[in-house]
Amino acid sequence: MNKLFATIKKEILILSRDKAGLAMLFIMPVFLVLVMTLLQDSTFKQLDEKQLPVLIINHDADTFGLRILECMKSSKFFKITEIGNIGKQDLIQKIEKGDYLIGIFINENATKQIRQSIQVKIQGQFPDEVGQLFEYEDSLPGQARVEIFFDPILKSSYKQSILGSLKHFSAMVEARLMFDIYSGLFKDLLDIELRPAGNFDDIVHFDEKYASGGTNQIIPNSVQHNVPAWTIFAMFFIVIPLASNIIKERHSGVSARLLTIAGSKLTSNLGKGVTYFIVGFIQAILMLLIGFFILPLFGLPSLQIGGNVLALFVVTIAVVMAATTYGIAIGNIATTEQQSSIFGSISVVILAAIGGVWVPTFMMSDLMLDLSKTSPLNWGLNAYYDILLRNSGLIDLLPGIALLLGFSFVCMFLSFLYSKRGLN
Amino acid sequence: MGEKAIIEINKLVKHYKNADADAVDSMSLRIGQGEIYGLLGPNGAGKTTTISMLCGLLRPDSGDIIIDGLNLKTSADKIKSLIGVVPQDIAIYEELTAKENLGFFGKMYGLKNAEIKNISNSLLMRFRLGEKAGQRAKTFSGGMKRRLNLIAGIMHSPKILFLDEPTVGIDVQSKNVILEFLKEIKESGTTIVYTSHIMEEAEKLCSRISIMDRGKEIASGTPKDLLEKNTDCKNLEDIFLKLTGRKLRE
Numbered sequence: 018m019n020k021l022f023a024t025i026k027k028e029i030l031i032l033s034r035d036k037a038g039l040a041m042l043f044i045m046p047v048f049l050v051l052v053m054t055l056l057q058d059s060t061f062k063q064l065d066e067k068q069l070p071v072l073i074i075n076h077d078a079d080t081f082g083l084r085i086l087e088c089m090k091s092s093k094f095f096k097i098t099e100i101g102n103i104g105k106q107d108l109i110q111k112i113e114k115g116d117y118l119i120g121i122f123i124n125e126n127a128t129k130q131i132r133q134s135i136q137v138k139i140q141g142q143f144p145d146e147v148g149q150l151f152e153y154e155d156s157l158p159g160q161a162r163v164e165i166f167f168d169p170i171l172k173s174s175y176k177q178s179i180l181g182s183l184k185h186f187s188a189m190v191e192a193r194l195m196f197d198i199y200s201g202l203f204k205d206l207l208d209i210e211l212r213p214a215g216n217f218d219d220i221v222h223f224d225e226k227y228a229s230g231g232t233n234q235i236i237p238n239s240v241q242h243n244v245p246a247w248t249i250f251a252m253f254f255i256v257i258p259l260a261s262n263i264i265k266e267r268h269s270g271v272s273a274r275l276l277t278i279a280g281s282k283l284t285s286n287l288g289k290g291v292t293y294f295i296v297g298f299i300q301a302i303l304m305l306l307i308g309f310f311i312l313p314l315f316g317l318p319s320l321q322i323g324g325n326v327l328a329l330f331v332v333t334i335a336v337v338m339a340a341t342t343y344g345i346a347i348g349n350i351a352t353t354e355q356q357s358s359i360f361g362s363i364s365v366v367i368l369a370a371i372g373g374v375w376v377p378t379f380m381m382s383d384l385m386l387d388l389s390k391t392s393p394l395n396w397g398l399n400a401y402y403d404i405l406l407r408n409s410g411l412i413d414l415l416p417g418i419a420l421l422l423g424f425s426f427v428c429m430f431l432s433f434l435y436s437k438r439g440l441n
Numbered sequence: 442m443g444e445k446a447i448i449e450i451n452k453l454v455k456h457y458k459n460a461d462a463d464a465v466d467s468m469s470l471r472i473g474q475g476e477i478y479g480l481l482g483p484n485g486a487g488k489t490t491t492i493s494m495l496c497g498l499l500r501p502d503s504g505d506i507i508i509d510g511l512n513l514k515t516s517a518d519k520i521k522s523l524i525g526v527v528p529q530d531i532a533i534y535e536e537l538t539a540k541e542n543l544g545f546f547g548k549m550y551g552l553k554n555a556e557i558k559n560i561s562n563s564l565l566m567r568f569r570l571g572e573k574a575g576q577r578a579k580t581f582s583g584g585m586k587r588r589l590n591l592i593a594g595i596m597h598s599p600k601i602l603f604l605d606e607p608t609v610g611i612d613v614q615s616k617n618v619i620l621e622f623l624k625e626i627k628e629s630g631t632t633i634v635y636t637s638h639i640m641e642e643a644e645k646l647c648s649r650i651s652i653m654d655r656g657k658e659i660a661s662g663t664p665k666d667l668l669e670k671n672t673d674c675k676n677l678e679d680i681f682l683k684l685t686g687r688k689l690r691e
């Protein structure tokens with residue numbers, strides 16, 4: 018135990034004198050989290066609140082056209098522009114030019130066509146003896162038509178979302194029309210005056226909740242993404258001072274000297290691990306504090322960590338373990354300090370990019386999304402998302418934690434293999 | 442050699458990967474308790490390789506090493522607790538002060554805080570590093586680093602001490618302090634294995650010597666024996682040159 022403390026003390030002394038290493042471990046991440054959170058704040062806001070520009074050409078100045086227009090306008094997802102009677106070609110042109118992402122063309126007489134379709138269906142319900150209930154306009158056969166034009170760059174999720182909204186609004190109008198027609202029938206056939214029907218919106222209430230541990234893509238805000246992302250990035254930058262520390266010790270011959278002192282090599286390795294482990298924890302706490310207290314000073318929302326502090330603690334342990342053992346592995350495998358710094362920093366930056374630290378995974382294409390799952394930084398980031406956004410418990414986090422620990426064991430095994438190299 | 446052997450090596454062989462010849466080629470030695478044993482030879486003779494195998498840093502290809510009755514193959518940890526090593530290459534933390542270095546190594550040897558404090562103070566004074574004790578090793582001159590390197594290997598008063606060219610690059614004043622110190626600890630029973638290519642030093646210090654060349658022992662005995670056997674030579678250096686040849690080494 019004495020030896021372990023002596024080693025930790027020594028490592029802390031050495032690290033405290035390594036100005037570049039300290040800057041890399043503490044100043045760089047603080048700077049990155051501030052800059053990136055501010056920089057990405059508006060992007061995240063847009064993603065969250067951005068209203069899709071939609072152009073609507075309505076040629077149906079009747080219930081259907083007017084209601085759809087009204088509903089679309091009241092939706093917070095769309096920014097509706099309505100232009101009076103221009104043709105379909107003009108609409109297509111405007112979308113091609115990029116003025117609007119979506120164009121909706123509601124054809125003439127849509128309401129009448131809907132009404133007639135409903136009437137035909139109702140007529141079919143009555144026995145033949147009742148006779149003709151409605152007068153049809155022969156000039157209006159077929160279905161009502163709404164045409165939708167998309168800008169090709171539009172993501173399919175947005176297409177689905179607007180189609181969904183339109184179908185929903187349309188169903189509401191159809192129901193209203195059906196009610197009207199039945200009301201007419203009640204009056205005509207039974208002489209009962211029905212009161213106007215109320216709102217149809219609230220028959221079924223949809224309660225939105227996030228399923229924990231699911232694969233659903235959730236969109237964090239800038240703070241919720243950047244604080245955990247750069248914390249993980251910073252923790253993985255432990256790799257550089259740690260690996261160069263190991264190589265320095267090997268080159269200076271101290272490592273060999275320790276091998277000639279009974280039982281000191283193991284303690285020395287353990288002490289290094291513990292020291293950098295502590296460093297990783299301090300980084301995590303520092304970043305949390307920035308999320309809580311500093312970012313709000315810049316007008317950003319304060320970091321919310323949810324209620325699961327234990328889960329946060331365990332995930333942090335797993336991430337620091339992965340980072341520390343990765344550093345130890347590089348320190349043992351690389352032959353020169355230069356090699357280790359270059360490989361260490363490049364590999365961490367690449368793993369960070371792949372893992373969704375720089376650009377969050379929900380903005381990635383499907384291919385990159387699959388690739389992102391190979392990065393240990395992504396495992397950590399996802400686990401943090403789970404805690405911060407999905408309020409997941411430890412059980413849900415187990416797969417991510419297991420991956421991180423598995424990565425640690427592979428690193429430790431490689432370190433062990435390579436550390437034997439000098440002995441032959 | 443009258444005393445019982447504390448170090449015994451038998452037909453030790455070491456071949457480095459990719460090397461043409463064996464670095465150590467069937468070396469056998471018996472070193473008695475309390476001796477200062479000199480391992481002499483030109484550059485590349487295999488001195489460091491031999492020492493590295495003796496202190497458990499390198500695994501021999503074949504041969505046996507018995508130290509204090511223990512086989513190195515099976516009791517490496519026990520043997521390590523008996524020895525002290527002063528490596529040829531300076532092995533200290535450049536970022537730490539002299540005191541901090543000794544504090545750390547002292548703990549590794551299992552010394553107590555008070556012991557570490559007393560011993561480091563007295564050794565630092567003795568080896569003329571007292572004034573620099575609080576300065577980082579990277580600010581030291583080559584000779585100062587070498588003296589700190591020495592203290593780090595002897596501070597726990599080991600029963601057996603391996604010294605690999607401890608006096609290289611050290612001024613005369615400090616060299617004498619070191620040689621005096623070694624004689625002193627020899628008197629208190631420490632066994633010392635000492636490599637050098639400075640014959641004069643070995644002649645003064647060593648009870649017995651082996652001259653190595655190309656991994657093999659080519660002569661051994663007390664300095665006096667060797668001089669008597671080679672009557673054409675007036676000192677060890679002559680013998681050394683006669684045996685190892687005047688050609689330059691790698």
Ligand SMILES: Nc1ncnc2c1ncn2[C@@H]1O[C@H](COP(=O)(O)OP(=O)(O)OP(=O)(O)O)[C@@H](O)[C@H]1O
Pocket residue numbers: 457458460464482483484485486487488489490491529638
């Ligand atoms: N790590 C190594 N890999 C390959 N060959 C080595 C290695 N270390 C030493 N050698 C070779 O082994 C031989 C013996 O080297 P060693 O260092 O034991 O010599 P030495 O007697 O200590 O020399 P010096 O007086 O220069 O310190 C030399 O030929 C050297 O080139």
Ligand SMILES: [Mg+2]
Pocket residue numbers: 488489490529605
């Ligand atoms: Mg040597």
